[in-house]
Amino acid sequence: MNAISPIPMRHRSADTDFPRGWYCIAESENVSADKMLPVSWLGQELIVYRTKDGKAQATDAYCPHLGAHLASHDGKLCEGRITCPFHKWEFDSATGKVEHIPYTDVPVPASVRLTLHPTRESDGMVLIWHDPAGGKPTFEPFDSSALRGDGEWIRYAVHSWEMTCPFRDILENIFDTAHVTQLHNAAALPEITSFEPQDYGLRVQYTTDPDAGEATPIRGFEMNLSGISLLTQYYDGIHFTGLFVISFTPVDEERVVQTARLYLKDNGNREMMDQIGRAFIDRFCFEVEQDLKVLDYKKHLTQPRLCAGDGPIMKFRNYAAQFYA
Ligand code: FES
Numbered sequence: 647m648n649a650i651s652p653i654p655m656r657h658r659s660a661d662t663d664f665p666r667g668w669y670c671i672a673e674s675e676n677v678s679a680d681k682m683l684p685v686s687w688l689g690q691e692l693i694v695y696r697t698k699d700g701k702a703q704a705t706d707a708y709c710p711h712l713g714a715h716l717a718s719h720d721g722k723l724c725e726g727r728i729t730c731p732f733h734k735w736e737f738d739s740a741t742g743k744v745e746h747i748p749y750t751d752v753p754v755p756a757s758v759r760l761t762l763h764p765t766r767e768s769d770g771m772v773l774i775w776h777d778p779a780g781g782k783p784t785f786e787p788f789d790s791s792a793l794r795g796d797g798e799w800i801r802y803a804v805h806s807w808e809m810t811c812p813f814r815d816i817l818e819n820i821f822d823t824a825h826v827t828q829l830h831n832a833a834a835l836p837e838i839t840s841f842e843p844q845d846y847g848l849r850v851q852y853t854t855d856p857d858a859g860e861a862t863p864i865r866g867f868e869m870n871l872s873g874i875s876l877l878t879q880y881y882d883g884i885h886f887t888g889l890f891v892i893s894f895t896p897v898d899e900e901r902v903v904q905t906a907r908l909y910l911k912d913n914g915n916r917e918m919m920d921q922i923g924r925a926f927i928d929r930f931c932f933e934v935e936q937d938l939k940v941l942d943y944k945k946h947l948t949q950p951r952l953c954a955g956d957g958p959i960m961k962f963r964n965y966a967a968q969f970y971a
């Protein structure tokens with residue numbers, strides 16, 4: 647195996663900001679109404695919590711008064727109010743408004759408030775809107791509840807990877823047909839049966855040959871992309887129904903975290919589900935790690951020299967371009 651040192655992103659991509667879209671900043675289960683969760687994403691320090699009525703909300707972590715990190719020292723969230731640890735100003739957690747300053751009755755201008763980010767919750771993730779131009783959300787994220795239906799689902803596994811691939815090229819990998827056989831040695835190439843733009847992004851449907859010799863045979867799968875930062879894959883397997891919920895969130899200019907959550911529909915046979923889940927997640931992780939051996943060093947070529955058999959790479963690029971300024 648070859649070994650190369652990390653290569654700075656500026657040598658591999660001309661992008662100076664992240665694309666417009668919804669980014670996962672926390673798992674729903676980790677966000678509560680009595681504790682601020684400090685997180686660092688998209689080169690920003692944020693806190694995430696729930697408002698009094700249970701809505702997930704993200705705000706800038708720094709107090710507008712004098713810049714204390716709200717979740718430092720004894721900063722607290724209680725009864726819908728955030729108290730800054732430094733001079734104990736209190737803020738409404740839902741609106742960001744200053745509610746109380748313990749040492750003065752002279753009001754501060756209404757513009758002095760917490761910086762709230764548009765926040766949503768979908769498929770077990772807390773998402774914030776990012777637009778380099780500061781615009782409001784232009785679409786809502788995809789939610790897979792209609793696909794999941796009423797049955798019981800089990801969150802079987804969660805895996806995260808830190809990667810250094812140019813952000814533009816991460817999802818392009820899915821449409822790079824030739825690497826599926828050449829890098830991954832996959833037994834069968836799935837066939838795209840539809841490729842349809844949606845309000846939230848893109849829906850792509852695939853059929854596969856269940857007799858191709860894969861360990862977990864499937865008839866096909868449906869992929870839904872919200873912008874280019876969220877992806878769900880719904881699998882119609884021979885002995886199982888599965889759903890991957892995958893997010894891609896930049897930490898800063900150099901690093902992106904990919905998190906994949908595998909859900910399996912409860913078919914009553916835990917032993918079988920466990921066997922299938924294990925085989926499925928092992929194959930998935932193996933392929934991600936294979937990809938990263940190449941993606942983490944690659945450059946985004948604006949004019950790649952493609953040939954027959956490369957797959958709908960340019961079709962994906964045309965779709966992805968709308969999320970960049
Ligand atoms: S810095 Fe937050 S109250 Fe002063």
Ligand SMILES: [Fe+2]
Nearest residue numbers: 819825933937
């Ligand atoms: Fe791949």
